[in-house]
Amino acid sequence: MEPLNESINPTIQRQLKHKTIRAFQRIDLDHTTINTLVDVARHTSSSQFLQAFSLISVTDPHIKQAIAEVSGQPYVAENGHLFIFVVDQYRNLQIGKEKGQAENRLGSADKLLAGLADATLAVQNTVNAAESLGLGAVILGSILNDPQQIIDLLGLPKLTFPVLGLALGYPDQAPQLKPRLPEEFMHFENQYQLKTPIVPELKDYDARVHEYYDLRDAHRRVDTFTNQVQRSLMAQPGKRIEILHILHKQGFLVKDPD
Amino acid sequence: MEPLNESINPTIQRQLKHKTIRAFQRIDLDHTTINTLVDVARHTSSSQFLQAFSLISVTDPHIKQAIAEVSGQPYVAENGHLFIFVVDQYRNLQIGKEKGQAENRLGSADKLLAGLADATLAVQNTVNAAESLGLGAVILGSILNDPQQIIDLLGLPKLTFPVLGLALGYPDQAPQLKPRLPEEFMHFENQYQLKTPIVPELKDYDARVHEYYDLRDAHRRVDTFTNQVQRSLMAQPGKRIEILHILHKQGFLVKDPD
Numbered sequence: 001m002e003p004l005n006e007s008i009n010p011t012i013q014r015q016l017k018h019k020t021i022r023a024f025q026r027i028d029l030d031h032t033t034i035n036t037l038v039d040v041a042r043h044t045s046s047s048q049f050l051q052a053f054s055l056i057s058v059t060d061p062h063i064k065q066a067i068a069e070v071s072g073q074p075y076v077a078e079n080g081h082l083f084i085f086v087v088d089q090y091r092n093l094q095i096g097k098e099k100g101q102a103e104n105r106l107g108s109a110d111k112l113l114a115g116l117a118d119a120t121l122a123v124q125n126t127v128n129a130a131e132s133l134g135l136g137a138v139i140l141g142s143i144l145n146d147p148q149q150i151i152d153l154l155g156l157p158k159l160t161f162p163v164l165g166l167a168l169g170y171p172d173q174a175p176q177l178k179p180r181l182p183e184e185f186m187h188f189e190n191q192y193q194l195k196t197p198i199v200p201e202l203k204d205y206d207a208r209v210h211e212y213y214d215l216r217d218a219h220r221r222v223d224t225f226t227n228q229v230q231r232s233l234m235a236q237p238g239k240r241i242e243i244l245h246i247l248h249k250q251g252f253l254v255k256d257p258d
Numbered sequence: 259m260e261p262l263n264e265s266i267n268p269t270i271q272r273q274l275k276h277k278t279i280r281a282f283q284r285i286d287l288d289h290t291t292i293n294t295l296v297d298v299a300r301h302t303s304s305s306q307f308l309q310a311f312s313l314i315s316v317t318d319p320h321i322k323q324a325i326a327e328v329s330g331q332p333y334v335a336e337n338g339h340l341f342i343f344v345v346d347q348y349r350n351l352q353i354g355k356e357k358g359q360a361e362n363r364l365g366s367a368d369k370l371l372a373g374l375a376d377a378t379l380a381v382q383n384t385v386n387a388a389e390s391l392g393l394g395a396v397i398l399g400s401i402l403n404d405p406q407q408i409i410d411l412l413g414l415p416k417l418t419f420p421v422l423g424l425a426l427g428y429p430d431q432a433p434q435l436k437p438r439l440p441e442e443f444m445h446f447e448n449q450y451q452l453k454t455p456i457v458p459e460l461k462d463y464d465a466r467v468h469e470y471y472d473l474r475d476a477h478r479r480v481d482t483f484t485n486q487v488q489r490s491l492m493a494q495p496g497k498r499i500e501i502l503h504i505l506h507k508q509g510f511l512v513k514d515p516d
Binding site: 008009010011012015016017018020036038039040041042043044045047048049050051053054055056057058059060063086088090091092093094095096098099101103104105106108109110111113114116117120121122123124125127128129132133137139141144154155156157160163164178180181183185186187188189190191192193194196197198199202225226227228229230232233234235236240241243244247253 | 266268269270273294296297298299300303306307308309311312313315316317318321344346349350354356357359362364366372374375378379380381382383385386387390397399412413414415418421422436438441443445447449451455456457460487490491492494499501
């Protein structure tokens, strides 16, 4: 457990105690709550104000089940509300075309990064709003385990791309706080300066992460942070290797988009 | 001015009234405040818990001035605190190497998107914390006007990439709320379904954006949303066209990274 500065306001107290919630009570989110969360997402900062993202509420149980299978997380199909946030340069392309713009550079790395930023900032803003209402949240990077499947399930056109899922609901679990990497390894002043070797310096941190996993689930293999990182250098299983190909297929990072 | 649901809690009230602040009072942020904000950034959700981002506090006035010139925003060099958030798979590479891992797939699209998500979620979490303390914020996508220059200024190694800047300070302006795209054009249920033609449907919205810009700055050209979007389809000026090349140079999206 890391020390918390209790003098800080409720918003920051919640942020410093943020935990991913993967089990929700059998209570649906009402329409007012969902509308409020969408409203918050819409009011997030946007790169050059191009608002290059959209969000999709997944309410169809068959689509939810299919997304749960892609993400490998059965709880996604269960309770709570599921949003999928997508980069959306398709809407901007439509607007430009209708206004007679012949050029189309919306598939550039520039515009992909702008859309990724818009979508991702909106995800976190929505998480903060949800948590202020007593809801729990899990952000689902795991939708990219099979990006083409998500694209097909949601009917995503070219110049869109699924970024993150967000499942929200009333918490049905109270996990421990997951210990974060010590500040000195991720916050620098003026110059990026990582002291090496780093693994010996992370010995205590590894022990704390190990203890966290041990408390979280006695049935799963208990791991350290540096072991997790070591595995992340290896080729990932499944269709994550196709992400760049699917980005190209959606019209991003290619020289001459349609 | 959009209607606000005043029954909502203070966190969400702030989020629905979010405005970018570009002018700060001549008051420095104290160390406790900066430490708290960094702490919040560290406690943001992270993809597969790999914590693939770092942040750099820019306090050197020469570096700040150079970043202000890259971003084309003179206020960046003035008051307030400046953070640069970066994708950081370099730290994970170091850890993996020290543990004897020969393989290195950290430059894959998968791992780039994970790092972009981690960094960007942390930016918005920091914004929400700052605003809860009465600070104003401007997120700076404009650091990518010249990514190589930012990389050189901050000494960013391979497998890192600058994502967004964040300037924070005590507000010295009170702008109007910028009207957001109506919900029906960006929030869908189960399937992505954009009704076209879209431009005629955005006539009222265009008028509201036009009025907003008119109120904001009488000296600048007043524009509509769809005009801004139309221009975004064209090739961008300057070095934004180099972003993909610089990503490759940093070891991302290439077949055989070092």
